[in-house]
Amino acid sequence: MYGNDFGAPEEASGGGLLGEVEAAEAALREAAARQRRRVPASDDDLAGFFAEIVEADQKIEPRDWMPEAYRKTLIRQIAQHAHSEIIGMQPEGNWISRAPSLKRKAILLAKVQDEAGHGLYLYAAAETLGISRDELVDLLLNGRQKYSSIFNYPTLTWADVGAIGWLVDGAAIVNQVPLCRCSYGPYARAMIRICKEESFHQRQGYEILHTLAHGTPAQKAMAQDALDRWWYPSLAMFGPPDGESTHSTQSMAWKIKRFSNDELRQRFVDMCVQQAEILGLTIPDPDLRWNDERQAYDFTQPDYDELMRVIKGDGPCNRQRMAHRRQAHADGAWVREAAAAYAAKRAVEKKEKVAA
Amino acid sequence: MTDPSPLWEVFVRARRGLSHTHVGSLHAPDAELALRNARDLYTRRQEGVSIWVVPASAITASSPDEKDAFFDPAADKVYRHPTFYEVPDGVAHL
Numbered sequence: 001m002y003g004n005d006f007g008a009p010e011e012a013s014g015g016g017l018l019g020e021v022e023a024a025e026a027a028l029r030e031a032a033a034r035q036r037r038r039v040p041a042s043d044d045d046l047a048g049f050f051a052e053i054v055e056a057d058q059k060i061e062p063r064d065w066m067p068e069a070y071r072k073t074l075i076r077q078i079a080q081h082a083h084s085e086i087i088g089m090q091p092e093g094n095w096i097s098r099a100p101s102l103k104r105k106a107i108l109l110a111k112v113q114d115e116a117g118h119g120l121y122l123y124a125a126a127e128t129l130g131i132s133r134d135e136l137v138d139l140l141l142n143g144r145q146k147y148s149s150i151f152n153y154p155t156l157t158w159a160d161v162g163a164i165g166w167l168v169d170g171a172a173i174v175n176q177v178p179l180c181r182c183s184y185g186p187y188a189r190a191m192i193r194i195c196k197e198e199s200f201h202q203r204q205g206y207e208i209l210h211t212l213a214h215g216t217p218a219q220k221a222m223a224q225d226a227l228d229r230w231w232y233p234s235l236a237m238f239g240p241p242d243g244e245s246t247h248s249t250q251s252m253a254w255k256i257k258r259f260s261n262d263e264l265r266q267r268f269v270d271m272c273v274q275q276a277e278i279l280g281l282t283i284p285d286p287d288l289r290w291n292d293e294r295q296a297y298d299f300t301q302p303d304y305d306e307l308m309r310v311i312k313g314d315g316p317c318n319r320q321r322m323a324h325r326r327q328a329h330a331d332g333a334w335v336r337e338a339a340a341a342y343a344a345k346r347a348v349e350k351k352e353k354v355a356a
Numbered sequence: 357m358t359d360p361s362p363l364w365e366v367f368v369r370a371r372r373g374l375s376h377t378h379v380g381s382l383h384a385p386d387a388e389l390a391l392r393n394a395r396d397l398y399t400r401r402q403e404g405v406s407i408w409v410v411p412a413s414a415i416t417a418s419s420p421d422e423k424d425a426f427f428d429p430a431a432d433k434v435y436r437h438p439t440f441y442e443v444p445d446g447v448a449h450l
Contacts, residue, residue, distance in 0.1 A: 065420075065421075113400070117400060121397075124380050124381045127363070127381075133383055189380075190380070193379075197401075336360070336361065337360075340361060343385035344385075346386060
């Protein structure tokens, strides 16, 4: 639906992304108020109670009993999501100092700051599952937890900042809107907050490409080149095809995940086609065409071997991204230490004042 | 040794007249920094006119395991609700 909302922003709040997020939020409140069909037989039936809550589309909260595998799956997923937001600041941060105008620069700064904020909301949600912030940071820095493969591709031109907003944030939104209905309360609430903020990200990217695509021939070529390079990596963001996806079935049963990788990928393609037409750019897929029978577009799948290589650490920028993050973490150590020392000093001063 | 950057729970009042609502949590070395971090993290779009930060360790929560026993005493007192009482026809302003 939000394929159409660029031309008619006044209708944006009613439908589209924000409409879906608001519907998820309303469903959360409605489910919270709803009576469950039956009460589990006894207080000992913890698994029954858990199943009942999930079945009723209500939320599991931090202190509720939950299967150990559910807790582990959520920690892995939320942490990877948080890491992606943090690492995701790098490709765009690359262009802050070279944005073409003060306005673009201010917008990009605000967007990158949002990504940091999203990372922090998500780390806080993961911590409610009993893992500490320091452990999460270590898991990223020593490579034991991953982040989205898309951020291992370089941003070579200003148009790439537009392509990231339109395609990468667009794909992320398609992935994330269903997560607003996830069965784990803190994650669902964090996702509602994040999705509300994401709509600006996608629009600013689309606007950058729209401006370039209607500029000089060289600017239009730059926009097309960005689309050519980001299209397939964006399709790969939805993960391996359903047959090869390792975590999907159980996650669907637990209502952590609500749609399969292939369903979401299809939804994304169907949205992008018309958006690309309005840009006047060509999606780099000669086999892309409407299938009347399926009421969806046929398209070429991304190279999943490439996806696996990038996930395993062999993408164009994996080493650079991790080296930068380690350096940034090490460079920030003195700030954390100074803040703690200052807080300790102030606590002592306060105590002395009280004693005197 | 105490945690150099403990967890704080953040509550934001969206507008004058509304109550503070829990929005999330964050880490900070002391209350003042927690407040400033909360402003930067949770009110980037003017979501609030007032913020509370509370050390997470200072919150005592009821246990979900004892939820039933804890809240049960209120369950059989339907007479606390006005709908418990039948109002005779024709009685206004009651």
